[in-house]
Amino acid sequence: MESSRDTPENLLSAALRAQAVGGQPGNAVPAPPPPPPPVGPPERRRLPVGAVLLFAVLLGVAAGGISGLLTVV
16 A cells, blocks of 8 residues: 555645755756846936037128128128
8 A cells, every 4th residue: 555655646746845945956947047237327428518609609600791791792
């Protein structure tokens, strides 16, 4: 007669229990990789305010000079 330890139900429950706690390395599910470290926001570059302002002033002077020449002629 089979002992109560060797019944298929007990063997199955023992195998499932061992798998759940990682008792057998071959049956254990590998642990997921750790999440990547958090990345901060990208560094913002400053706008070249001086260069843009100088360009706007020079463009305005050039446009004013051309329109002045056209009105004189």
